[in-house]
Amino acid sequence: MLERYYAILDGKEKSNYLKSKDKLDGLIKKADEIFRNCHFCEHKCMVNRYEKAGKCRVKEASIASHFFHYGEESMLIPSYTVFFSGCTFYCVYCQNWDISQYHAGIYIEPKEMALILQKAFEKGARNANWVGGEPTPNLLYILKVLRKCNANLPQIWNSNMYCSLETMDLLKYIIDVYLTDFKYGNNKCAQRLSKIKNYWEIITRNHEIAYKQGEMIIRHLVLPNHIECCSKPVLEWIADNVPEAMVNVMEQYYPTYKAGEYEEINRRITYDEFKEALKYAKKLGLNVIK
Numbered sequence: 001m002l003e004r005y006y007a008i009l010d011g012k013e014k015s016n017y018l019k020s021k022d023k024l025d026g027l028i029k030k031a032d033e034i035f036r037n038c039h040f041c042e043h044k045c046m047v048n049r050y051e052k053a054g055k056c057r058v059k060e061a062s063i064a065s066h067f068f069h070y071g072e073e074s075m076l077i078p079s080y081t082v083f084f085s086g087c088t089f090y091c092v093y094c095q096n097w098d099i100s101q102y103h104a105g106i107y108i109e110p111k112e113m114a115l116i117l118q119k120a121f122e123k124g125a126r127n128a129n130w131v132g133g134e135p136t137p138n139l140l141y142i143l144k145v146l147r148k149c150n151a152n153l154p155q156i157w158n159s160n161m162y163c164s165l166e167t168m169d170l171l172k173y174i175i176d177v178y179l180t181d182f183k184y185g186n187n188k189c190a191q192r193l194s195k196i197k198n199y200w201e202i203i204t205r206n207h208e209i210a211y212k213q214g215e216m217i218i219r220h221l222v223l224p225n226h227i228e229c230c231s232k233p234v235l236e237w238i239a240d241n242v243p244e245a246m247v248n249v250m251e252q253y254y255p256t257y258k259a260g261e262y263e264e265i266n267r268r269i270t271y272d273e274f275k276e277a278l279k280y281a282k283k284l285g286l287n288v289i290k
Helices: 003-009 021-036 110-122 136-148 165-171 187-194 199-213 227-241 271-283
Strands: 063-069 079-084 128-131 155-159 177-181 215-221 246-250
Touching (some): 021 165, 079 110, 177 199
Parallel strands (some): 155 177, 215 246
């Protein structure tokens, strides 16, 4: 798994953004057009983000933190992780709610961030990991950073995947590994817990596109009382549609932010719930990380 990712780390391959250096100015122009009538995500609020924030609460890119991250999947660490403020989702149990649901951080000039990534590469970073919050509203900024950067760093798109088709088309030129968050097995749960419409149709579509464009690690966070409605349908879909993707069945859920207002998720998952989800993933033949 992740053969191309390892080839980049070994210097046998160039990361996608380096291969696309001659296209970056054109990609930035396209992203700027989207930014002025914003439809980076499927909310498609169509605001001019030079003038005001979109539904994601993002105007210009605001970076809450950036650092060497050792808490990601083992093949990714040390990962140089850039956490953006703002998000396209409104998850009532968000573990990063202080930066995703509220404005936090500062604007760092793309040239300066490119230099930060270059130094991180020299110090042993295995990738640049764009996350949040959510990276989707910040794609124009990311492209501007990569135009100034020359480190052969694999680019990680750490995302909820509520991207528009236009965004997915831009990502194919710069992203090496999609590190996705596949939460729900139906639209009803997504609407209730993340305030998102048409979740299943959009997220499955984008996973299929990403699977063709790069390598993929799918994270599924097991929620209490959501094994049958969410965990099993998600895992079944992965097995049927993106079978070579690596899958991380995650047990880290804990009730935070507004989770106390929703009785079925107002507790940690039990060991039996996690074991059931993990066992089901293995039964389906998925490439489970654990």
